[in-house]
Amino acid sequence: QKACKGIVGVRKTRRLAQNIVDLVRDDNSLMLGLASIKDYDDYTYTHSVNVALLATCLGRQINMSDISLEYLSVCGLLHDLGKVGVSKDVLHKQGELSVGEWDEMKAHPLIGVRKILRLNAPHKLRSRIILGPFEHHLNPDMSGYPRTIFMDKISLIGKILRIADVYEALTAQRAYRTRAFAPDEALRKMWSERGQKFDPILLKSFIRMMGLYPVGSMVELSNGNLALVMDYPEESRNYLPLVLLLADDGKGNLIRGDMVYLADQITKDGSLSLSIVRGIEPTRFGIQAAEFFLHEK
16 A cells, blocks of 8 residues: 555655745845856756755654754754855866866865855844854864864754765766765765764764665566655655656667565565665666656556
8 A cells, every 4th residue: 555655755854845845935145145146157056955855854753853953954954054165166176186186176175164154044043044154065073174173063954964964975977987976875875974074963863764675776677677766655654665666668769567565575484575676877778757757556
């Protein structure tokens, strides 16, 4: 029955996105701040919205208060506002940055703080949303950037943004690398760097929230079929997703097949008759996972 209902998780995400949109719409100064990012660089804009969604989901996962979630969402939306002060040549450079270019890139958290302080927004709001954008490239041991002698630990919002920012960046197509990380690859890489780069408890909560193969992941099943992870209908079974089988249309294109709920594939002896073998980067097959969500049956 849950498999037939389909993508429950996507509807929840849409509601969450609408809440963020409503929040920004209610404060014109925040809308202008976000618009300045979009006007300058489309990738940074998309990245910022995705980081806000991921961060807010993690905030809900750890039961942050509603007002804290609002501040967290705004911090996610504006965490890279400072990149409007970085040259586009540096932002889009293919290959390694020079020392001077890297110094310019590392300045964007401080530039962002200055721009947030200039927003025509209530003082209380500005004071609550400057710390996260300042901290989002700092590690738990205070390494990273910008270097500071005035702090000895990172705020909760800063730790959450760090996780959301890195995950989104790893799984996105970027000019400086040949391919994006598959979601499960990104989570494994991040887990190997827990403690050093990420708060271990928050990262564990993030992985539990996302599932080992997050919604939108392309996977290979044990029978050789390809599929997309569409939802985790039961939170207690975040290793058994609802998947959409991908069928060959005979012309070399992958099209929608049947929905299969892997929890229904448990046999009497407790084993799985169908399971996920590995994650796959969707662009290898020339598909965008989002298209299969937007054109749901």
